[in-house]
Amino acid sequence: MSDLAFFIDYSRCIGCQSCVQACGECDTHRGRPLIHLEIVQRADSVQTTPQVCMHCEDPICARVCPADAIKQTADGVTQSSLKERCIGCSNCVMACPFGVPRYYADINQMVKCDMCYDRTSTGKKPMCATVCPSQALCFTTLEDIQKKRRGTTISEWTFGDEHVKTKVFVVVPAETNTVHIDQLRRSVSPTSAGAKPRDLYDVAELLEA
Amino acid sequence: MARPPLPIPELVHSYGPHAMRVPAGGWNTIGEPDKLVKTHCCFCGQQCGIQLKVKDNKVVGLEPWEDFPFNQGKLCPKGVKRYMQNEHIDRLTTPLENAGAGAGFRPISWDAALDRTVGEIRRIQQSYGNDAFAILTGASLTNEKAYLMGKFARVAVRTANIDYNGRLCMVSAGAASKKIFGIDRSANPWSDIPKAKVIIVAGSNIAECSPITTEYLWQARENGAKLIVLDPRMTPIARTCDLFIPVRSGGDIGVFNGILHIMVKRGWIARDFIAAHTIGWAEVEKSLEKYTPEYSAKLAGVPAQMIIEAAEMWGPASTSFLMHARGIEHHSKGVQNCMAAINLVLASGRIGREGCGYAMITGQGNGQGAREQGQKCEQLPGMRDIENPEHRKYIAGVWGVPEESIPHKGLSAVPLVEAIHAGKIKGLLLLCFNPMVSLPNQQFIGEALEKLEYFAVIDFFMSETARYADVVLPGSLMEEDEGTTTSVEGRVIHHQKAVDPPPGAREDWRIICDVAKRLGAGEKFSFSSPREIFEELRVASRGGISDYYGISWERIDQEKGVFWPCPSPDHPGTPRLYENGRFAHPDGKAHFQVVEWRPAAEEPDEQYPIVLTTGRVVSQFLSGTQTRRIGALLDQYPEPRCEIHPRLAEKLGIKNDDFVTVESRRGALTVRAMVVKTIRPDTVFVPYHWPSERAANNCTIRAIDPISNIPEFKICAVRVSKAQRPTNAMAALAAEAGGIS
Numbered sequence: 001m002s003d004l005a006f007f008i009d010y011s012r013c014i015g016c017q018s019c020v021q022a023c024g025e026c027d028t029h030r031g032r033p034l035i036h037l038e039i040v041q042r043a044d045s046v047q048t049t050p051q052v053c054m055h056c057e058d059p060i061c062a063r064v065c066p067a068d069a070i071k072q073t074a075d076g077v078t079q080s081s082l083k084e085r086c087i088g089c090s091n092c093v094m095a096c097p098f099g100v101p102r103y104y105a106d107i108n109q110m111v112k113c114d115m116c117y118d119r120t121s122t123g124k125k126p127m128c129a130t131v132c133p134s135q136a137l138c139f140t141t142l143e144d145i146q147k148k149r150r151g152t153t154i155s156e157w158t159f160g161d162e163h164v165k166t167k168v169f170v171v172v173p174a175e176t177n178t179v180h181i182d183q184l185r186r187s188v189s190p191t192s193a194g195a196k197p198r199d200l201y202d203v204a205e206l207l208e209a
Numbered sequence: 210m211a212r213p214p215l216p217i218p219e220l221v222h223s224y225g226p227h228a229m230r231v232p233a234g235g236w237n238t239i240g241e242p243d244k245l246v247k248t249h250c251c252f253c254g255q256q257c258g259i260q261l262k263v264k265d266n267k268v269v270g271l272e273p274w275e276d277f278p279f280n281q282g283k284l285c286p287k288g289v290k291r292y293m294q295n296e297h298i299d300r301l302t303t304p305l306e307n308a309g310a311g312a313g314f315r316p317i318s319w320d321a322a323l324d325r326t327v328g329e330i331r332r333i334q335q336s337y338g339n340d341a342f343a344i345l346t347g348a349s350l351t352n353e354k355a356y357l358m359g360k361f362a363r364v365a366v367r368t369a370n371i372d373y374n375g376r377l378c379m380v381s382a383g384a385a386s387k388k389i390f391g392i393d394r395s396a397n398p399w400s401d402i403p404k405a406k407v408i409i410v411a412g413s414n415i416a417e418c419s420p421i422t423t424e425y426l427w428q429a430r431e432n433g434a435k436l437i438v439l440d441p442r443m444t445p446i447a448r449t450c451d452l453f454i455p456v457r458s459g460g461d462i463g464v465f466n467g468i469l470h471i472m473v474k475r476g477w478i479a480r481d482f483i484a485a486h487t488i489g490w491a492e493v494e495k496s497l498e499k500y501t502p503e504y505s506a507k508l509a510g511v512p513a514q515m516i517i518e519a520a521e522m523w524g525p526a527s528t529s530f531l532m533h534a535r536g537i538e539h540h541s542k543g544v545q546n547c548m549a550a551i552n553l554v555l556a557s558g559r560i561g562r563e564g565c566g567y568a569m570i571t572g573q574g575n576g577q578g579a580r581e582q583g584q585k586c587e588q589l590p591g592m593r594d595i596e597n598p599e600h601r602k603y604i605a606g607v608w609g610v611p612e613e614s615i616p617h618k619g620l621s622a623v624p625l626v627e628a629i630h631a632g633k634i635k636g637l638l639l640l641c642f643n644p645m646v647s648l649p650n651q652q653f654i655g656e657a658l659e660k661l662e663y664f665a666v667i668d669f670f671m672s673e674t675a676r677y678a679d680v681v682l683p684g685s686l687m688e689e690d691e692g693t694t695t696s697v698e699g700r701v702i703h704h705q706k707a708v709d710p711p712p713g714a715r716e717d718w719r720i721i722c723d724v725a726k727r728l729g730a731g732e733k734f735s736f737s738s739p740r741e742i743f744e745e746l747r748v749a750s751r752g753g754i755s756d757y758y759g760i761s762w763e764r765i766d767q768e769k770g771v772f773w774p775c776p777s778p779d780h781p782g783t784p785r786l787y788e789n790g791r792f793a794h795p796d797g798k799a800h801f802q803v804v805e806w807r808p809a810a811e812e813p814d815e816q817y818p819i820v821l822t823t824g825r826v827v828s829q830f831l832s833g834t835q836t837r838r839i840g841a842l843l844d845q846y847p848e849p850r851c852e853i854h855p856r857l858a859e860k861l862g863i864k865n866d867d868f869v870t871v872e873s874r875r876g877a878l879t880v881r882a883m884v885v886k887t888i889r890p891d892t893v894f895v896p897y898h899w900p901s902e903r904a905a906n907n908c909t910i911r912a913i914d915p916i917s918n919i920p921e922f923k924i925c926a927v928r929v930s931k932a933q934r935p936t937n938a939m940a941a942l943a944a945e946a947g948g949i950s
Contacts, residue, residue, distance in 0.1 A: 015416070133423050203854065
């Protein structure tokens with residue numbers, strides 16, 4: 001797959017679901033989108049986040065699979081479970097720190113994003129990153145991203161004591177090195193002690209300024 | 210008698226809308242396609258490049274087209290799933306005749322359908338005069354079809370009354386741009402957007418209505434641009450912008466004039482540019498005196514500080530881009546709103562050069578081109594004026610008819626329907642328009658249609674409006690025909706034919722030419738292909754504002770689109786207008802316009818204390834007659850919801866997912882509530898893509914802008930109350946037909 005890589009920039013996402021619709025058009029799993037688009041908390045905000053498989057260097061889903069059904073390609077792409085091996089136990093579903101694998105009862109198998117291996121292995125871009133109108137999902141070189149985007153890229157994650165390095169990069173504000181998933185806090189603007197923090201996404205509060 | 214021959218649920222049962230969730234032949238049967246056809250999306254004005262997979266004369270899938278410069282492979286969900294309307298179970302494949310109450314529609318032959326239509330045109334015109342037969346068309350038609358419809362009305366039917374659904378879309382922006390700059394077109398190619406240092410997006414939910422523009426904005430921000438968004442709702446673009454101004458619907462002039470007032474005070478006016486290239490500034494400057502931040506803030510319904518901050522971003526910037534859409538245009542002062550926005554651009558002098566510009570975001574597929582070719586009631590091809598003797602003479606020459614035989618200005622869409630209601634217009638031919646979802650005050654529109662003595666509809670599906678028809682003629686989808694459209698950038702592009710129409714259906718232009726022949730105008734409508742129509746269109750546009758004379762289909766294919774004006778075959782086309790301060794008025798100058806705020810036709814009051822504003826969702830397109838039939842799109846947002854702020858919801862005792870009735874003086878709808886902090890607490894929002902008891906346009910007002918005649922979709926007064934779940938026959942329908950899921 002040469003030096004092309006997959007980048008996610010959550011701040012760009014507009015929630016249009018083109019990625020979901022296009023994923024459902026991929027030849028290998030047509031009719032079944034494998035990317036997830038999360039609506040974070042619609043009552044509070046229009047924020048949405050797309051989630052492709054992060055393709056861990058040492059994939060946790062594969063490590064916990066009792067049937068050894070989840071394989072990684074030589075170039076580091078973790079694939080869907082092998083149909084003849086998958087026993088449908090859903091260990092992978094529960095173990096994945098990014099919530100990617102899903103078990104589908106109709107085919108009694110875990111299938112997941114494989115970065116459009118059928119497309120990327122023939123020089124095409126993944127379907128979702130090709131169509132993404134906001135380029136929150138982007139398939140390009142690291143050099144291109146560094147040239148065109150203000151943020152920095154990270155591919156290391158800390159979940160408590162678990163450290164994960166992924167093939168997929170996430171674009172975050174400059175100066176960020178690692179993201180501690182267990183320590184995420186709600187972002188609020190500075191405020192005087194004791195006062196209710198201002199909700200920057202509540203239109204009524206904005207109008208009261 | 211034009212009225213639905215059966216109760217709506219029975220018509221839905223036979224003709225849909227049915228949401229198709231699996232493509233023809235299933236998900237797994239494609240194999241290798243026979244061909245990949247490089248063409249464009251049929252939906253919005255972005256006109257993204259796309260490749261359709263064709264097998265056995267069926268569109269079976271898509272492949273992104275990464276080489277097309279505008280979207281480079283990017284597509285919104287509508288573009289991804291557009292192929293699913295081909296081979297649709299609801300597709301009309303035979304002419305249908307309304308057999309009267311209780312009898313439904315029955316198939317008839319093409320000859321019988323065309324003969325009856327021509328007979329009725331003649332009867333009505335002989336009894337009531339030529340203008341008693343009207344034509345309504347659409348902005349999703351190709352340039353060739355738009356041109357043909359204008360000529361058909363004036364030469365074959367000889368009625369003054371032809372207008373189109375672009376009247377609900379681009380006319381405010383167009384009128385404003387023409388008044389100030391002299392041309393009705395976006396001034397810049399989209400490639401200028403990432404080079405701007407400050408961008409104002411006014412009244413445009415870009416993420417949902419023109420999603421491909423998003424990346425242009427994000428690129429600009431990566432380059433350090435500041436983004437200012439005006440909208441009563443915090444849209445996805447507004448969520449992360451640098452300054453979100455939650456303006457009240459109809460308050461935009463407060464923001465624009467307020468910014469300009471501050472620019473005058475702080476010395477951020479491009480006085481040299483104004484002196485050299487414009488007229489009318491002195492009057493504007495004088496009119497701005499009263500628009501202090503405090504006064505402006507009151508009009509806009511936002512804190513004054515927001516207007517000051519906007520001025521501090523926009524005023525001193527080195528480069529800038531302003532874009533707007535229906536949010537400021539769908540008002541009875543829509544033209545004024547747009548002119549106030551354009552004044553901001555002009556006073557900064559940042560127009561006509563790299564990274565400096567202005568755009569109106571075209572809504573419909575051929576929203577740009579379809580308003581140039583002469584199917585508007587006041588217009589002849591090439592954006593010519595139907596009342597200008599020179600223009601009439603030129604077009605009469607192209608058409609080979611006496612100048613005096615060309616009718617004069619007719620009625621625009623809303624007054625035209627009002628004339629039907631008043632019994633002045635007795636017959637109607639409608640193509641590419643679905644007023645029974647898209648026009649305001651739906652009850653009135655239905656009453657009007659029922660008064661027609663004869664109503665013929667050309668459509669590929671039985672739209673909500675076609676149910677009223679005496680005769681329905683099955684037309685063609687975009688991919689079943691060939692032709693050109695003109696995109697949001699003013700880029701003329703080529704839609705390739707992918708498949709033939711199904712047996713029984715016909716290309717729209719053939720139907721029109723057949724009617725023209727039967728009306729005795731055959732020699733003027735002897736076209737045997739859309740290309741022949743384009744060749745005549747080129748000549749008809751020659752010397753006009755939208756001059757296509759130098760454009761050929763070969764050039765379009767080679768150059769991936771050509772920007773008009775392109776007056777000669779060796780002309781490169783014009784991606785950027787107004788370079789070197791040369792504007793399009795005869796004096797070469799831009800004409801500033803004084804803009805004063807005025808209230809909407811119906812502001813909230815004690816009885817109806819809440820503002821209703823309407824708009825779109827990303828997964829549906831316009832009246833939904835196409836996109837409600839595509840299961841994957843429908844399921845993304847199955848039925849309309851009423852967005853309401855938690856503070857207002859609490860006051861009304863409404864919780865998320867409760868049913869609510871939204872009621873105006875004209876009608877009501879009942880939908881689920883969506884309680885969100887992302888909307889002004891004095892405003893509710895309902896998207897308009899659904900029919901009957903889920904139609905937002907039951908409530909909207911039939912007020913129009915006096916210049917552009919655009920309806921005031923963006924503000925009317927309503928009350929909102931908690932309701933029981935509807936249980937009637939309409940509610941029992943599927944969501945795609947206006948039911949409750």
